[in-house]
Amino acid sequence: WHYFGGVCGGNQLNIIPVYLNCNSWGNDFERLYEFFRNINHEDQEYIVIGDTNARTAAKQTLPMELEMDGIQFRDVRRSKDMKSNGRGNSFLQFCEDFRLIIVNGRCTGDPDGEWTYIGPNGSSVIDLCCVSPGVMDVMETFSVGCQTFSDHMPLEVKLYCRPPQMDAVLPLLPKQPWKDSNKKAYTKQLDLLSADPLSDSLPLQVAMELLTDRIIRAARGSGMDAPRCxxxxxxxxxxxxxxxxxxxxxxxxxxxxxxxxxxxxxxxxxxxxxxxxxxxxxxxxxxxxxxxxxxxxxxx
Missing domain, CATH: 1.10.287 (Helix Hairpins)
Structure with a gap:
């Protein structure tokens, strides 16, 4: 099993994507349980997210000490899927053992517990997002997305993390396509645009922006642009x-x-x-x- 780690809100945050195959669910679930037990630390936060192939309806009773704000998150879940099964009960026990909160149907971005699977054999809420309590402090939104390329809808999570230091990040310059056949036309266009030299008194950032603009305009004027579909x-x-x-x-x-x-x-x-x-x-x-x-x- 694999997971991704980083720092968010000053805490170590680990994101664990899951897929519990319906044809080998018991074995996959045991592997997930053992994996999480080995990496679980009380001083770190976790997001377990993905296709669980487990139906939990609107179940999950939260401990009394976990009080939701009642605005962004609720104590009681809602779900359009009213059915639960044995896999769902096992997954709920997993969440209870590791203090994970299912956010489907519990937050403003997904107030009704939207369908996450829509297929010819039925609809269900089997794609779940489960978080440790500390994640809720940095979770800006959670919602079930809308797409047509799969029977499963995407789970969309937006976290609020401290932005990086601006002076430590270099902006990416736009990349222009290059065609050798248009080289002469490009050179001519750039010469015309550079007829007026840039003033030495300009701030470096302003001079760079003007130079970049000339390069882009010369590329477009000489047919360097790639054909767009x-x-x-x-x-x-x-x-x-x-x-x-x-x-x-x-x-x-x-x-x-x-x-x-x-x-x-x-x-x-x-x-x-x-x-x-x-x-x-x-x-x-x-x-x-x-x-x-x-x-x-x-x-x-």
Whole structure:
């Protein structure tokens, strides 16, 4: 098992991504339990997050000493998934043993315990975010995201950590594409833009910004810009893909608002169509490239 560590709010924070496979759940759960037992330290904070394949409904009774503020976090969870199972009970015991709090359905960003899995066989809340009590002091938001590329919705956590010292961070300069065929045009454009030399009296930061601006303008004026794909996506992506994706998102949002079986069926059907359109476009695009390469070889 792996985890990521860092400092947030002055404390050591460890993030443990989990996936408990439904086909080997018992073994995976035992490994997670043993792993966490070995790395758990009272002076450190933890976030356990991911696909648990465990249904907990709105369960989890918090210890009396853990008082929620009642504004950002609540003592009592809510969940759109009213079912629980044995795996869920085992996972709740894991949380109790290590003082982890499930934030799904307990905070302002997820007040109702949104569905995290929406598939043809049903919907459930099996992707969970569990945190140690100290994390709640630095957790700005938690929410269940909205996307169409998977049956599982993303869990989104935003933490408030102390910003780094500004004088210790160097800004990244924009990277421009380079084409040897446009070298002469670029040189000409840069010469024209540099006809007026920069004053020696300018502050260094201002001079750097002006010089960077000239380089960018010269690159754009000489055709150095890389061709951009629609929506910044793959070269095979077109408006048909965009429209299908927008319909999927609209139906997904409708289902999340209504919880109706009809809207869920419509979303799953539309999302399957969206994925098939993308698959078709991608296949056709790369087949056409193969034909073009073959024609080049034949002509030579």
């Amino acid at each position: 629609l929506d910044g996506r793959e070269p095979w992506w077109d408006w048909e893909c965009t429209r299908a994706r927008e319909r999927s998102f609209a139906l997904l949002n409708l289902f999340r608002l209504s919880d109706s079986r009809l809207s869920k069926t419509a979303y799953l059907k539309q999302n399957a169509l969206f994925k098939s359109i993308c698959e078709k476009k991608m296949t056709e695009y790369y087949k056409s490239l193969a034909v073009q390469f073959a024609n080049v070889r034949d002509s030579s």
